[in-house]
Amino acid sequence: METLVYKRPESLLKDGQFTFCPGCGHGVVLRIIAELIDEYNLKKDTIAISSVGCSIFLEKFFDLDVAGASHGRSPCVATGVKRCKPDKFVFTYQGDGDAATIGFNETIHTACRGEHITTIMINNTNFGMTGGQASATTLVGQVTTTTPKGRKPELTGYPLHAAEIIAGCEGTAYAARVAITTSKNIRQAKEAIRKAFEAQIKGLGYGFVEVLAACPTNWHMKPIEAVKHIDNIIEQVHPLGVFKDVSAQETK
Amino acid sequence: MGRIVIDRDVCKGCYLCVEACPKKLLKKSQTPNLHGDFPAEFVDEKNECIGCAMCAMNCPDVAIKEVYR
Amino acid sequence: MAKVLVKGNEAIAQAAINAGCMCYFGYPITPQSEIGEYMGAHLPEMGRTFITAESELASINMVIGAGTTGTKAMTSSSSCGIALMQEAISAMCCAEVPGVIVSVMRGGPGLGNIAPAQNDYFQAVKGGGNGDYKTIVLSPSTVQEAIDLTYRAFHIAIKYRNPVMLLADGILGQMMEPAEFGEYPFDDPDTSSWALNGADNRPARNIVSLHMPEGAMEQLTDRLFEKYEQIAKEETTSESFMIDDAKLVLTAFGSVGRIAKAAAIKARENGMKVGVFRPVTLFPFPDKDLHEVAKKADMILDLEMNKGQMLLDVRSAVFGACPVEFFGRTAGGLLTPDLIYQKIEEVYKKIETKTKAGVV
Numbered sequence: 104m105e106t107l108v109y110k111r112p113e114s115l116l117k118d119g120q121f122t123f124c125p126g127c128g129h130g131v132v133l134r135i136i137a138e139l140i141d142e143y144n145l146k147k148d149t150i151a152i153s154s155v156g157c158s159i160f161l162e163k164f165f166d167l168d169v170a171g172a173s174h175g176r177s178p179c180v181a182t183g184v185k186r187c188k189p190d191k192f193v194f195t196y197q198g199d200g201d202a203a204t205i206g207f208n209e210t211i212h213t214a215c216r217g218e219h220i221t222t223i224m225i226n227n228t229n230f231g232m233t234g235g236q237a238s239a240t241t242l243v244g245q246v247t248t249t250t251p252k253g254r255k256p257e258l259t260g261y262p263l264h265a266a267e268i269i270a271g272c273e274g275t276a277y278a279a280r281v282a283i284t285t286s287k288n289i290r291q292a293k294e295a296i297r298k299a300f301e302a303q304i305k306g307l308g309y310g311f312v313e314v315l316a317a318c319p320t321n322w323h324m325k326p327i328e329a330v331k332h333i334d335n336i337i338e339q340v341h342p343l344g345v346f347k348d349v350s351a352q353e354t355k
Numbered sequence: 356m357g358r359i360v361i362d363r364d365v366c367k368g369c370y371l372c373v374e375a376c377p378k379k380l381l382k383k384s385q386t387p388n389l390h391g392d393f394p395a396e397f398v399d400e401k402n403e404c405i406g407c408a409m410c411a412m413n414c415p416d417v418a419i420k421e422v423y424r
Numbered sequence: 425m426a427k428v429l430v431k432g433n434e435a436i437a438q439a440a441i442n443a444g445c446m447c448y449f450g451y452p453i454t455p456q457s458e459i460g461e462y463m464g465a466h467l468p469e470m471g472r473t474f475i476t477a478e479s480e481l482a483s484i485n486m487v488i489g490a491g492t493t494g495t496k497a498m499t500s501s502s503s504c505g506i507a508l509m510q511e512a513i514s515a516m517c518c519a520e521v522p523g524v525i526v527s528v529m530r531g532g533p534g535l536g537n538i539a540p541a542q543n544d545y546f547q548a549v550k551g552g553g554n555g556d557y558k559t560i561v562l563s564p565s566t567v568q569e570a571i572d573l574t575y576r577a578f579h580i581a582i583k584y585r586n587p588v589m590l591l592a593d594g595i596l597g598q599m600m601e602p603a604e605f606g607e608y609p610f611d612d613p614d615t616s617s618w619a620l621n622g623a624d625n626r627p628a629r630n631i632v633s634l635h636m637p638e639g640a641m642e643q644l645t646d647r648l649f650e651k652y653e654q655i656a657k658e659e660t661t662s663e664s665f666m667i668d669d670a671k672l673v674l675t676a677f678g679s680v681g682r683i684a685k686a687a688a689i690k691a692r693e694n695g696m697k698v699g700v701f702r703p704v705t706l707f708p709f710p711d712k713d714l715h716e717v718a719k720k721a722d723m724i725l726d727l728e729m730n731k732g733q734m735l736l737d738v739r740s741a742v743f744g745a746c747p748v749e750f751f752g753r754t755a756g757g758l759l760t761p762d763l764i765y766q767k768i769e770e771v772y773k774k775i776e777t778k779t780k781a782g783v784v
Contacts, residue, residue, distance in 0.1 A: 105358065109408040109422035116628075121416050125392070126369035130415030147624035152489075153632065162630035168620040170492040171632030173515055176485035179477070183489020183497065184620070186447060186473040191622055209485075212478035286375055286409040319369075326369035 112137035114146050119164040126326025128316020129157055131283045132225060133164055135293045136196070139300055140167070145192045150184050152177040154197040154206075157231045161196060175206020178213035181220045192303065194221040200230040203265040204239040210269065214309045217274025221299045221310040224265060226280075227318035228337065235321025239263040242340050247321070262340055266313040270346030276308030279345040282315035282338060284330045291343075298348065307349050315341060357406025358423045359397050366394030366418035372410035378403045381410060394418070427602040432592065435567045435603055436526055437462035439574035440498050443608050445524070447473040447497040449486035451505060454538040455594040456528035459500040480508040484525070488512060491521035492631045494615030496578050500526035502594075503544050504535060507552060513587050514553025517648065518633040522581035524574075525559075526590045528597040531755035539756025540594030542678060545733035548591045549706045556645050558652045560588040560659070561706040565682040568603040570596060573704070579610035584655055585618070591706060593729065595679040595758075656708035663702040664717070666692065670699030671775050672768065673717055675738050676727040677703050680759050684727050687764035696772050706734070711741035718745035722775045725767065728752045729759055749774075 114137040121130040140146055146167060153161040155174035162169040172180040177195035185193045195202075202210050202224040210222065229247050230236040237247040237254055240262050244253040254262075270278035277299045281292035292314060299310030315337055317329035324332060345351075366388065372395050373381045380403060384396040395418070397404075406424030411417075430438070437459045440448070448463035460476065467474040473490075477483040483499040490497035501509065506527045516523060529544045531537040546552075548561045562577055564570040570592060577588040620629055635641045665685050667673055672691075676684040681702035691698035701717050701724075703710050718724055723746055726738045732750050739748050751767040753759055 105356075105423040107421060108357075108406050108424045109411045109419075111417050111420045115417065120365055123415065125367035125415075126371060127415055130417065131413070134417055146622075148622040150493075150620050150622060159634060162628070162632060166623060166628050168623050168628055169630040169632065170489065170620055171515075171519060171630070171634060172485060172488070173511055173633075176481065176488075176512070179482045179485035180489035180492070182475070183447065183449070183486035183491070184493055185489075186475070186486075187490045187493040187495040187497075188621060208478055209482055212482065216475070286412055289412050326371055327374050330371065330374075 112141045114140040114166055115164060116166045121164060122160065123157060124320040126317055126319040126329060127157070128227065128283050128314070128318070129225060131289060132223060132292070132314050132316060135296055136223065137165065139293070139297055143300065143304070148190070149192045150188065152181045152184065152193065152195040154195065154201040156198040156200050158196050158198045158201065158225060175201050175209055177201065178206065178209045178218070178220070178222060182213060182216070182218050185218060185220050189219070194223060197222060197224050198231065199224060199226040199228065199240040199265070200238045203263050207239065207263070207265070210265070211272060214269045214272035214275045214311065217308040219303050219306055219308065221303050222312070223296060224311065224313045225316045226265070226313050226341065227316050229318060229321050231318045231321055235318070240265065240341065242337065264341060266311060266346050269311040274308050275311060275347050276302035276349040277310040278347040280313040280315065280341060280343050282333050282343055284315070284334045295345065298350070302350065305350070356402050357404035359404065359410060359419050360421040361395060361397055362418050362420050363394040364389045365416055366392065367416055368392040368394055369415060370395060371413045371415065372419060375409045375413040377407065377409065378405065380404055427604045429600055429602055430567060431458060431600045432567050432570055432596040432598065433458035433528065434462050435571050436574050436590065436592070438605060439571040440524070440578070441466060441470070442605060443496065443575050443578035445496050445498045445578065447486070447490045447495060449475050449477050449483040449497065449499050451477050451480050451483050451501065453502045453505045455530055455540070455597050456500050456502050456526065459526060480505040481512070484509040484512040487523040488516060488521050491516065491523045492620045494619030496582065498524040498526065500528065502528050502530045503532045506544065506547060510552035511554070513551065513559055514555055514557055515633040516587040517557035517559065518555065518644070519631050520585040521587070521631060522585050523587050524577045524581050524590065525587060526592065529591070529593040537756050538594070540679070540729065540758070541755055542593055542680065542729040543733065543754055544591070545677070545706065545728070545730060548589050557648065558707050560584070560586055560655060561591050562588065563591045563677045563704060563706050564596060565678055565702065567596065567599070567601045571603055571605060575608050575610065579612055580659060582612050582615065584651060591678065593679055659705055660708045660710050661704040662710035662713050663704060665700040665702070667699030667701060667717055669697055671697045671722040672725060672772055673721040674698065674700045674725050674727055674764070675714070675734070676700065677706060677734055680727050680729055683759055683761055684764055686761040687768060690761060690765050691768045696768065698768055709737045709741065711737070714738065714741040715743060715745060718742040721746050722778070723771060724748045725771050726750045727759055727764060729757065730754045
């Protein structure tokens with residue numbers, strides 16, 4: 104007798120095929136989110152907040168209620184939703200261009216207020232949808248369409264480390280950086296997102312998970328090469344780790 | 356003993372599953388799908404698949420839609 | 425209910441509370457900070473939401489979040505703060521999210537000053553946001569009317585799923601006068617058919633402002649403009665004061681509409697047939713009514729505390745039916761009854777000269 108050990112999550116639309124480039128990390132993270140929403144039976148209670156960039160089309164993939172937000176403002180829309188519907192499950196899905204660049208002020212203040220929402224931020228160190236321009240998280244020396252000779256600190260400064268900064272906010276219950284590069288890392292990423300979701304479910308505060316994900320098209324790399332680039336290069340600058348976990352502090 | 360189901364028209368041919376499979380049971384197909392991509396193909400002649408689902412876990416397109424053990 | 429002596433800004437805040445405003449999101453700016461202070465003092469103890477947001481960008485987007493759940497929410501600001509909200513107001517119109525925005529105008533452009541002005545008519549009515557859209561704009565001229573229009577703003581925001589702006593100025597926001605808080609007079613429509621509350625045994629819903637498929641955005645905009653036509657049919661409001669036999673009709677909105685009445689009364693006492701036409705809804709603009717007024721009048725004198733913004737809508741409504749003159753001061757320059765009266769005397773002479781010459 105064979106048993107089904109894995110199937111497409113119910114919270115994904117049946118015909119909601121991802122429209123990302125081959126090897127793009129978004130699909131893995133969206134699937135993990137859908138799996139967790141299924142596991143916690145949250146579909147009927149979830150309001151997802153989309154953002155601007157490749158992260159925008161949540162309603163085309165999720166079988167969930169979705170509110171759209173302007174560039175960088177998803178945490179504000181999420182705040183409005185959550186304050187009106189405190190019993191609902193509210194998360195924002197953003198990229199580094201959205202959450203860490205144009206909307207970092209909103210991200211920080213949402214963390215400081217300790218809003219009971221969760222932010223999943225995909226960090227692929229560039230503006231993917233507009234064609235790979237440099238963002239706040241772009242590495243020093245990284246070649247992008249706006250830094251053709253590599254990011255030069257004397258001209259455009261240094262990369263922003265979102266998860267560490269958010270961990271420093273008192274209202275944050277959970278902040279971590281994960282990568283979806285290997286089976287082991289993908290498992291850890293899911294556990295981190297689970298913790299961030301639980302922080303909301305238990306009413307502990309703001310949950311923030313930064314996910315290092317590949318953008319093979321704009322990095323001009325083959326998918327396997329792009330995934331290895333994260334483990335070999337990007338993690339040197341944006342290290343993986345749990346930077347704050349209020350629930351762990353309580354158990355100690 | 357395990358088995359996987361690949362939706363070959365959803366697969367975009369990134370081959371992250373090929374890299375992820377501990378038993379090396381996935382490879383690039385020689386026949387293109389509807390979109391002209393050469394999808395990943397599951398070949399398990401010696402029944403080596405352990406149903407670990409690592410391929411599905413790594414797939415960015417949920418093209419590996421079912422895993423049996 | 426008895427009349428109470430109340431400041432304009434506080435009257436708007438209390439009226440919002442009476443109208444069932446469950447959330448206030450705002451950021452302080454003169455001359456409307458009392459609205460946020462009032463809300464901060466009252467909403468939390470009523471179990472409602474009050475947040476001093478990190479910016480006007482944040483406050484209006486929190487209003488959007490509340491609006492998508494079908495909840496009555498409000499923000500308030502002034503000129504430069506309202507400028508920061510324009511992107512979101514455009515998005516609200518596109519995604520059909522209800523919400524109330526109170527704009528208490530100050531002098532501009534730039535940071536300008538904190539004096540009363542009406543130089544944000546364009547910003548409110550024409551919008552600084554992108555795309556084809558219309559914000560419903562209500563313009564009170566007294567504290568009493570500010571209360572009544574706040575009630576109406578909350579109702580029609582939900583009714584039409586559109587942002588509604590209450591456009592006041594620093595005079596109205598800061599002055600105290602007796603007014604009465606009646607009961608909220610409207611039955612609001614049920615929002616359960618569209619509001620987001622989780623896809624529980626129903627198909628998932630989305631409220632978004634990006635519509636990429638070919639033709640989708642044009643189709644949506646066409647439907648929105650049918651809605652705006654409906655709003656124009658059902659909501660257009662104006663006040664006419666002594667205009668039946670008026671040779672000269674003064675047009676003015678908000679607090680200037682009220683000052684113009686005082687000047688018109690003085691003109692009548694001095695034998696000049698002067699009336700006042702005051703648009704209460706700035707979008708929808710009462711253009712048909714104003715055109716009828718213009719057909720009977722010899723001249724229109726448009727009065728504004730700006731360099732001539734509503735003037736464009738007045739001219740367009742009059743459409744050549746009679747000459748249109750303009751008198752305005754801006755950025756804190758007040759239009760007093762005496763100043764307006766002087767201008768009336770000046771333009772009334774033109775009417776008399778024309779009548780004598782047989783040119784009408």
